[in-house]
Amino acid sequence: MIMSMEDKVEILAIDVPVVTPNTSCEEVYHLFQEDQDLLAVTVLEDGQPIGLAHRTDLTLALADRFGYSLYARKPISTLITEAPLIVDASNSIDFLSNMLAYDATHALQKGFIICRGSEYVGVGTAISLLQASIERTRRRAEELQKAKTIAIQANKSKSAFLANMNHELRTPLNAIIGFTEMIQKEAYGPIPQKEYREYVDIVNSSGNHLLNVINAILDMSKIEAGKMEMREQECDIFDLVGQISRMMTSAAGKKNITLDLDLPDDLPDLCCDPTMIRQVLLNLISNAIKFSPEDTTVSLTTRMTDCGNLCISVRDQGVGISKENIKAVLKPFFQVDGDLNRSQEGTGLGLSIVKAYLELHQARLDIESELGQGTNITVTFPSGRVVCTEEACCGLEAAALAE
Structure with a gap:
């Protein structure tokens, strides 16, 4: 220096x-x-x-x-x-x-x-040293203030850029995706050459992928700026998981991966933002499928703890995560090195968005993983967010007595 x-x-x-x-x-x-x-x-x-x-x-x-x-x-x-x-x-x-x-x-x-x-x-002398220290402290305070001002201005510029990107990129992308879907459905007549159908499929999938990347970046910027708003309501977790299972069936089928769901019939509702929680579970299951080899199983289980918390776990039989990288995977844009990992598309924002959404719900995210042994991610919602119906509460009390 x-x-x-x-x-x-x-x-x-x-x-x-x-x-x-x-x-x-x-x-x-x-x-x-x-x-x-x-x-x-x-x-x-x-x-x-x-x-x-x-x-x-x-x-x-x-x-x-x-x-x-x-x-x-x-x-x-x-x-x-x-x-x-x-x-x-x-x-x-x-x-x-x-x-x-x-x-x-x-x-x-x-x-x-x-x-x-x-x-x-x-x-x-001690006095001259003290005077110099005071002067240095003053100068550093001025430098920090200048740096803070620059950072605030840069953040405003970033927000303005992202707001502009929201319109300038999403609008044409939605048009590309919409028109390619029309061509895929052959709305105005059949496609004579099979190569053209293949090209249209590539354009459509690429457009959807790019739109997902843009949405993830915009969501992360909102979270960092503290502008992500929650729309809370009572949500039926049983139905929500069922919707997600149907959405991920195609992705799992391409790799012959079995989706195993373990959901009690008397599962209580959850007070949450359903859009956020849907995205949380989609990201967790999508990652589990993405980083799992063919002919394996991805399981989702739910359970109620004795203190009334709701736990949702997603387990896979994939490549796993090393102990030194477990905390790092929650950081924005971090991607674990590895042959299977690097062959997959993604921004490295999935788990960081999951973590941010869960923090808004006062929920906890725990990761248990070992290289080559798969990963188990558990989301724990506090009892204050569990809407315990009479039927569900009776079931919990009976389970507690049985134990």
């Missing part, structure tokens, strides 16, 4: 009077008398610092009984602090602060000499 001059010890140097070792104590005392703010005087011999003469030490020595008569005519070398701390001017203030705090605490009281190589520069 390149240091600015303001970050170096050199700025702490105070220009104080310089005397020789033979200067009398009386002369040095007069220097202190002439400048009430002067705390120390540097003693140089042949241009090299050999010590510091301190106001307090000299005053106490001269004020002692017979002190003036003993020391007034003697050279100042008899009362100086020998072997003072000498710091190179090119060192950083942080380096000096650490040294003073742990290795040379005495220099905070006595001061220290600053040199540039062999050249004497001046004297540093």
